[in-house]
Amino acid sequence: MRKAALLFSVSILGWIWVESSAWAQPAPAGAGSPETPEATQPVTPDEAGPVIPGSGPAMPGSGPVTPGQVGSSGGGGTGAAAASQGTKSARGEKQYWKDIKVVSRKLILKQQRVELFLYPMGVTLNDNLIRHWFLGAELNYFLSDAMSVGIGGHYYLPEITQRAYLMGLQQRVLPTLNKYYFTTTANFNYNWMYGKFALHNKFIQQFGGYVGAGVGLTMTAVIPRRAGDSSWNNYNFTILFPAFGLRMFISKWLTLNLGIRLYIMRDNFEASNRLADDDPNLPANYNPKDHAAHRWIPNLVFNLGVSFFLPPSFKYTTFR
Amino acid sequence: MKQRNLVIAVLALSTLVSSSAFAQRKNPLDGQPAVRKRVLYLPNRVELTPSIGMTFLQDFKHAFLVGAKFEYHIPWCFGSKTYRDCLSVGASFHYNAVDWDTELMGEIKDTLGTHFDQPEINPAPTKQALEDAVSHVTFLVTAPYIAYTPWLGKLSLFGQVFFDFDFYAMIGLGMAYFKAGNIGKYADILNLDVKDKNGGLRLGPSFGFGARFYILKWLAVHIAFRDIYLSAKSGQGRNSAGFDKNGSLNQQGQIVIDSHDRVSENIMYITLGVSFFLPANAKISR
Numbered sequence: 001m002r003k004a005a006l007l008f009s010v011s012i013l014g015w016i017w018v019e020s021s022a023w024a025q026p027a028p029a030g031a032g033s034p035e036t037p038e039a040t041q042p043v044t045p046d047e048a049g050p051v052i053p054g055s056g057p058a059m060p061g062s063g064p065v066t067p068g069q070v071g072s073s074g075g076g077g078t079g080a081a082a083a084s085q086g087t088k089s090a091r092g093e094k095q096y097w098k099d100i101k102v103v104s105r106k107l108i109l110k111q112q113r114v115e116l117f118l119y120p121m122g123v124t125l126n127d128n129l130i131r132h133w134f135l136g137a138e139l140n141y142f143l144s145d146a147m148s149v150g151i152g153g154h155y156y157l158p159e160i161t162q163r164a165y166l167m168g169l170q171q172r173v174l175p176t177l178n179k180y181y182f183t184t185t186a187n188f189n190y191n192w193m194y195g196k197f198a199l200h201n202k203f204i205q206q207f208g209g210y211v212g213a214g215v216g217l218t219m220t221a222v223i224p225r226r227a228g229d230s231s232w233n234n235y236n237f238t239i240l241f242p243a244f245g246l247r248m249f250i251s252k253w254l255t256l257n258l259g260i261r262l263y264i265m266r267d268n269f270e271a272s273n274r275l276a277d278d279d280p281n282l283p284a285n286y287n288p289k290d291h292a293a294h295r296w297i298p299n300l301v302f303n304l305g306v307s308f309f310l311p312p313s314f315k316y317t318t319f320r
Numbered sequence: 321m322k323q324r325n326l327v328i329a330v331l332a333l334s335t336l337v338s339s340s341a342f343a344q345r346k347n348p349l350d351g352q353p354a355v356r357k358r359v360l361y362l363p364n365r366v367e368l369t370p371s372i373g374m375t376f377l378q379d380f381k382h383a384f385l386v387g388a389k390f391e392y393h394i395p396w397c398f399g400s401k402t403y404r405d406c407l408s409v410g411a412s413f414h415y416n417a418v419d420w421d422t423e424l425m426g427e428i429k430d431t432l433g434t435h436f437d438q439p440e441i442n443p444a445p446t447k448q449a450l451e452d453a454v455s456h457v458t459f460l461v462t463a464p465y466i467a468y469t470p471w472l473g474k475l476s477l478f479g480q481v482f483f484d485f486d487f488y489a490m491i492g493l494g495m496a497y498f499k500a501g502n503i504g505k506y507a508d509i510l511n512l513d514v515k516d517k518n519g520g521l522r523l524g525p526s527f528g529f530g531a532r533f534y535i536l537k538w539l540a541v542h543i544a545f546r547d548i549y550l551s552a553k554s555g556q557g558r559n560s561a562g563f564d565k566n567g568s569l570n571q572q573g574q575i576v577i578d579s580h581d582r583v584s585e586n587i588m589y590i591t592l593g594v595s596f597f598l599p600a601n602a603k604i605s606r
Contacts, residue, residue: 105371172444197473
């Protein structure tokens, strides 16, 4: 009889365990949310770190969470937090969910990972006479979740604008132009902004913003005003400052990126008094490059691309 | 033996009950909004945004703009019950308070003389003629337009400062009014036949986007980009330089400046303003 009672007790405990396991299944943060189940797993107060009454708002996955923050007005809470207040059942679900505080985790942790940023589309913005489209890539290593160092570069495709052609006709001025071949820089980036938004209050999307700076090289070539004259190439020391970028987190290893960057360089242009190559009075040792006009050039660009993070997976660690 | 059978029966029954209960349980988040208890900054509110701005990527003259926009946020979003923030209608007006030379304009001026030098051989304008020829933006209007605000969210700066924000795109009718250049006074010197005054109102489609960063329930910082496209094909382009484009001559051999010298143009400008919302108190969603 004792054996029977013992087995009965074990079976009851087993049933309770099965029940509690079922309850503990992670719930998505919102219907149709692009976040992975792991990324949206509810974080209990224990997991989220110490509860600090009266402390400031907590960012997703950033650790301390005060009970009043979840689902509070202004910032809003996630759907799971909301469910803690609204779901009733005969089993007392309401009471159960009430105890769960939810903070959606960062979709991507970048620390000690490599980012391969490919941008198939970029364009220079601040030259009315010659526009450069470009495509390029960048390789970054994240020292921490906020800081990264890397190298990158892009190749330009020049396009003379209509205004450059009209200048000769309308103002009787031939523009002095250089075309760009490539720019390559070593960069440092700092992620200064993190946020999330909801599309139609249904799909939660996370994003991050960063600023960057760097140094490198830009290769340019002179476009001679006279078609028959010779050209030459310039290799210009280039400063990248500032760079502003935005990453939209799609999955653990994929982001959609866009950015605006300012490259500053001192370029060499054809001098206004350059002697023509076929000038009969051209000195034997005349090199037009030696008489070039120097000028600082701010090259403002916009780029759009995608980033792949390697390794594609990572172990989630909660910051405290 | 009986005891063992009893235990097996109890175990089987408990497993059955738990699995059926698990099968019946629904995800409590199904159909729930992503964000609850959020401030309804937009539905059924009026937004008034005084702002400053400037044009960019202009060929000859940048304009510093002063103006405002008025917007009414319709409390309806394609029948959604949880999100009624997405549509608004409005109008904006920006006046060119002051304009200045672009870098290109400055460089062209540097190459030009202060006096005409044998214009029959070299019909290059003087610095002053160039200045007189270009047209100027007087004001820019986007009205009416409809704005679509699908995104709302929050962000942190350096993990310390937190804002609610939203992001929208707009499309509507754009209007640009230009003050005509006056190249006509050089017509005799430069052998011109000026038929197009190169000023007045131009119409075209307008599109843009913007973001609001909420400081209070009734106050937000507003950043916006607008583009008014003026199509030469529909006769709404602009000859911003004020000179001939296509080398057309009249019977007297004069260079004709007419509407065919207009080119398509994007009038792009950015604005920074402060949005005031009325009524001042915003509701909180459930």
